[in-house]
Structure formats: structure tokens, C-alpha cells
Amino acid sequence: MEVFVKIERGRYVDSLETLLASSVLNDQPGIEIGCAGMATDPGKDVLESVGLLTEELKTCDGSCYIIAARAESQAAFDAAVDEVEANLAPEDSGDENETGERSCPTIRAAVAACPKANLCSVAVPGEYALGEVKKALNAGLHCVVFSNNVPLSDEREMKELAWEKGLLCMGPDCGVANINGAALVLASINNRGPFGICGASGVGIQHVAAILHEAGTGISQTIGTGGNDLKNEVGGIMMLMGIDALEADPETKYIALIARRIGDLVEPAILERISRCKKPVVAMFMSCDRAAVEKTGAVWARDLDDCAQKCLAMVGKTYELETDEELAAKAAEAVSLLAPEQKYVRGAFSGGTFMDEAMRALIPKVGDVLSNCPLKEEWRLADSHKSVGNACIDYGEEEFTLGRPHPAIDPGVRKPAILWEAGDPETAVILLDFILTPPGHMDPVGYVLDDIRRAQELARDAGRHIVFVASVLGTDADFQNVSAQRKKLADAGVLVCRTNHQAALLSGEIVRQKKERDMHGLR
């Protein structure tokens, strides 16, 4: 194997495209490891960390687009590069898009070309986000900002400007927002309805909105604030604006608020604002005690499922979830298929929110849960590529996504986990989450079905049976269709739960019952 490179000076390819290109490159035959991207300093750091930074590449700067790979031959590299180029979106030629608009060199030019523009979606490297957001706000556009790694001082500055101008600034690091029926960034497509949601957790918003959709109601608007909005340094500016906006919006009859952790200096301001809200509020604030929330007049919610159920109760609806007894019966059936040596649950997640939720549900049933992002530092896995005991791994973490897109867009990041975990004779349960969104993979379940089947065959040959448990977040309005994705899993023998929390409870119950059987020497 030898390192081969292709350098194109003066060509710019955006970060997501380069990440997708890297994924395609690494899937090609004859390629041991490869990387595509702009030769910026962080880009060169990535190349160095994987042993691809040649002397020639060291001389390149941020204006060079490079493809580098350790390949078995020049021919294999050339073929792989051809495949990468074929998969890359065509460079913009200034042609009209599907809706007849031309591409523009700047935000100002875009607004001049299309005066009806009213929202700007910003997904540029974090260091450039403030500049672009300020241009958009100054042009009178509301903003949704997907960029992450934005300094908190930059976030505060853009949100103060938004506040001053009376414009939304959703994010930075905003993964989910639904405005006027449109699913922005990585949101799901939802029915419209009377619930306005404002939250600092993208998956949290998406989850509650999906349950409302599935129960036959829906959302007016969802406003993602970005995960850092409620930190003391930012001050909860967008959460406060979001509450104001949803309270003033005539289509919003009920408000749901979602946050994991709220800064101690921010919490009193948020609670005070809720206490003045003229519309019914359900609040799921993980770090806030129940009495403090209830004192504001809001309905307190324990977790995301509870938040959705309490919203539904306001319109006389409910979302059927399996009872503890039903989960226990399902678990007992699964336990009867396990071999003596199988005793652990292994979770492979495409994001942190669901992994956290799952670990919290697992711990009371199975005890310590090890992880690459553990709930307690002493539960940190020594090696994120090797599960030990009961373990959950977040494949959205940088150690897996360095040089590749997030698993919500590229399910290939998590794909190897299924066979890794199934290869361990102690694995009893493999717990998976799937998340649907318009920019995401069109068939994330189909993408891993072969691996699930292969894992089951390998286990069978060794006298074992792996129990797969999964949940799918999305709606039947999503292009991938949540019902179709769930059916594919069920048809492959996977135990499909309606929510991630339930999937974790079922997985934990299987492991708990198995341990009980083993302790009593039962088979």
C-alpha cells in the first residue's frame, strides 16, 4: 500500500460534500484509508492523524481541494477518484435550480435576486458563522444556523443582534426547526397542528413532534435554539424570544419547551417568563426540579415521551406505548433464545440525546453502562472501538465522524458496529436508533439489514442468537416513511419499539431477566 494524492488548486468544495466524498472514497475497492477535503490547517491535521500528509500536501493551502488515499495501486486510486467525482454534486454553473432561482455569490445578492426571501439557512464552518449570520440579519432575514463549534461570544453577539432586530436566530448548532410546515436542517416532516415547540435539543423537538404527528395532531412551528442557548454565556435569548413568538402566534394554542441543562443564571429568567405566559405550557427541563417548574403554572414532564403524552392530554389524545408488563413478557420470550454466555446489551447510537436517554433507562435494570460519552467519568470505555460489559457508543462523536458526515446523514459511520458487537460472544442485545430527515439517507434501515442478517447467521453458527432492538424516529410524511422503515426491521426479526426510551427499557429488561435466570441456574 502506498499513498496517492490528487490536488486541485483553486477549487472549493463545501465541508459536507468533502465529508460525503471521503465516505465514498473509503468504500472503494483497493483503498485502505482515504480522505477528501480542502487543505486547510484542520484538514491537514486530519490527514496527518491518518498518515496521509505527504510532503507535497504539506505545501498546499486552504485554496486547494485534495483527495488522498493509501491504495494498493495507482489504478485503484484513479478508479476511486473517478467514483468520488461521479458522486460529488456538480459545481454550480449559475443555472436555475428546481424552483427557478439562480445561485448567487453573496447573501446580499441573493436577497436582491429574490426579494421574497425571508429565512437564511447557514451551515458554514463555525469560525465563519458570525459573519454570515450578521449579513443575513442585516438583510432582514431570520436565520437557522446549523454550524457548530461557534464560540459562545459569537453566539451571544448574533443573538443580541437578532433580538434587537426582532428576527429569529435559531442556533448555532441548531439541528431541528420546522417553520411554516417546512422541515429545516435535519428535522422530520410533520403535520401542522396547535402545538408550538421551542427547545435546545434537536432530537428532543423531533421526537415530541413525531409523536404528536403519529397521534393525529401536529405542530404550528418548532423553534430550535441550539444546544448552547441556555448556557449562562448566551443567556437563553432565543428560548425567551421563542416563547414570546409562540405566545403571540394565533396558530399556536399550546407550547412545549424542551431543554437538557439550563445555566443557573438563566433558569430564573426562563421560569419567570413561563409564569407570565398566557398559553398552556408543558416543560421538559431535565436539570430543573419539578416543584420549580410547577410553580410557574406549567405542566412538568419527566422525559420526552412524557412531554409528548402531556401535550396530547391537552387535546384529549394519547399515544399508545407498551406497558411494563408487556415489555417484560416480550423480554422473557427473547431471553429464552439466548445462549449461556450472552449477558450484555450493546447500544450503537447515531446521536448523543438518544444515547443519554437510553443509558438513563438502562442503568436501573442493568447497573453501570460503559460508554465513549458516559454518564459518570468512571464508566468511560478505555477504547471506543471495543465494548466491555453493558455499553453504549455514540457514533456521532468526533472520534468516529472525523473526516466523515454525521451518522444522521451518512449511516456508514455506524454500520461496522453491528458486526463488531455481534462478534462478541457476551453480546445478548444490540440496541439501535434510526433517525429520518429529508437530507438524510433515503433508506437507513435498508442500509444495515444485510449486516443484521449476517450477524444473526454468524451467531447461529456459534450456537447463539442476537436480540436486535430498535426504534425509528420520524413520521409517515418523511420521504423514508417511518412505518415502512419499522416494517423492514420487524420483517428482519428486530424487536421494534415506538420510542427510543421504550427500546432501552426492553433491552434493559432482557439483560435483567437473563441475569436473574443465570443466578438461579435456569436455562
Added chain:
Amino acid sequence: MDCDKILDLFQSELVVVNVGPKLFATALEKQGYRTVQVDWKPVAGGDREMQKILEVLGGLE
């Protein structure tokens, strides 16, 4: 806070200026929304020193 501009947004046709990967604009178009793509690239090819000079000269847009 004065919510007039936000309520205006809620009551208008959504038209999105997309700064960054086209994947997001394409996803919105597939849902039937209008988008305008900005061909964003770092000013001065990402050269920090040159960016500072351009900023002083008012050359950043």
C-alpha cells in the same frame, strides 16, 4: 419583545437563502419550498491574514 417580524414570517410563504451545503436546499426543494443558493466559499481562500486586511479595507462583501 416586538414579535411582528416573526409573525410576518409565520404568515408568509417560506423562501430560504441557503448558505452552505446544497444538500439542505435540495431537501427543502423536494418538500416544495423555494430556495436561493449562495455559493459560499471562505474569503481569500481561507487566508486569515488576507481576510483581516480585506476587513480593514471593507472588502468583505
